[in-house]
Amino acid sequence: AVRALSGIRNLPAETLDGTRLTLQANLELPSEIPEARDVGAEGIGLLRTEFLFMNREDLPDEEEQSRLLEQIVSQMAPLPVTIRTLDVGGEKLAPSLGQHIGTSPNPAMGLRAIRLSLKMPDLLRTQLAAILRAARKGPVRILLPMISSPDQVTQARAILEQVARDLRASGVDIPDPLPPLGVMIEVPGAALAADSLAEVSDFFAIGTNDLISYTLAIDRGEERVANLYDPLHPGVLKLIRVAVDAARHAGKPVSVCGEMASDPRYTALFLGLGVRELSMGPKALPRIKARTRMLHHSRSQLLADDLLGEKQREKISEKLDRFLADLQ
Ligand code: PEP
Ligand code: MG
Numbered sequence: 001a002v003r004a005l006s007g008i009r010n011l012p013a014e015t016l017d018g019t020r021l022t023l024q025a026n027l028e029l030p031s032e033i034p035e036a037r038d039v040g041a042e043g044i045g046l047l048r049t050e051f052l053f054m055n056r057e058d059l060p061d062e063e064e065q066s067r068l069l070e071q072i073v074s075q076m077a078p079l080p081v082t083i084r085t086l087d088v089g090g091e092k093l094a095p096s097l098g099q100h101i102g103t104s105p106n107p108a109m110g111l112r113a114i115r116l117s118l119k120m121p122d123l124l125r126t127q128l129a130a131i132l133r134a135a136r137k138g139p140v141r142i143l144l145p146m147i148s149s150p151d152q153v154t155q156a157r158a159i160l161e162q163v164a165r166d167l168r169a170s171g172v173d174i175p176d177p178l179p180p181l182g183v184m185i186e187v188p189g190a191a192l193a194a195d196s197l198a199e200v201s202d203f204f205a206i207g208t209n210d211l212i213s214y215t216l217a218i219d220r221g222e223e224r225v226a227n228l229y230d231p232l233h234p235g236v237l238k239l240i241r242v243a244v245d246a247a248r249h250a251g252k253p254v255s256v257c258g259e260m261a262s263d264p265r266y267t268a269l270f271l272g273l274g275v276r277e278l279s280m281g282p283k284a285l286p287r288i289k290a291r292t293r294m295l296h297h298s299r300s301q302l303l304a305d306d307l308l309g310e311k312q313r314e315k316i317s318e319k320l321d322r323f324l325a326d327l328q
Pocket of ligand 1: 046048087186206207208209210211257258259
């Protein structure tokens with residue numbers, strides 16, 4: 001099977017009736033780049049920048065961040081790299097920021113991700129400056145985590161533009177126009193109001209891990225309720241559909257980068273909902289490509305309509321299982 005999968009490295013992720021998907025890699029560490037390139041990832045759909053802040057007591061400065069990001073962007077060029085600003089807090093920790101995050105009765109809903117970045121604008125400025133410097137080496141997109149309101153995007157964009165002006169004034173030749181600024185859709189309210197976010201952002205990346213967790217009120221690390229964590233919950237499916245429809249209506253790109261994107265069980269569903277970009281851990285990519293090449297876009301659309309129209313949870317998985325059994 002490994003051999004069969006490596007054989008499709010240079011083939012496109014295309015359905016039997018000619019719909020093309022873009023499959024990209026999620027990276028947590030720069031050391032994963034060779035693997036992402038090996039499996040034929042068409043770029044990095046999610047670069048988690050938390051690695052810059054892990055296992056150390058101090059904060060990385062602009063120089064250090066830009067050096068590491070430049071290496072990643074150079075190694076991937078001409079393929080694009082989507083760089084997410086710091087997503088700490090909740091289950092993601094960084095010792096140097098612990099005192100700023102403080103303690104919260106409910107860290108998953110506390111000061112974290114974009115909320116922390118906007119509370120500590122110097123932290124965000126440093127990171128955006130490093131990203132803009134790295135953008136000189138190849139195509140980059142900037143992604144904001146845990147967005148819940150358009151205001152947060154507008155504030156982040158104002159900071160981005162100020163950082164860009166300062167860099168240009170000091171003679172740094174950063175790209176014009178600036179890289180696209182997009183948002184994670186991973187808070188249920190953001191999915192429901194995705195039309196308002198589409199007005200202020202350039203692309204969406206749907207984070208199904210947190211979207212499922214917040215929609216169903218299941219802590220990602222709480223094993224005793226893990227059985228209720230359900231990607232096929234009708235509420236989750238509806239939120240994904242609303243977000244995808246809003247992006248398509250506004251003509252903005254939308255990708256899925258949560259764990260659901262790496263499970264071939266859901267590829268047809270995403271395709272049928274109108275998603276054309278999936279980003280996943282590099283190891284999953286050959287499987288998802290192989291699955292895509294077994295699908296029909298037209299049948300996947302019917303499947304998505306069928307699953308979204310179904311009220312009973314058990315029927316949803318039955319219908320999906322039947323669809324998948326017919327593929328073999
Ligand atoms: C997600 O929430 O689905 C996501 C991709 O981000 P992370 O797993 O880093 O929270
Ligand atoms: Mg997330």
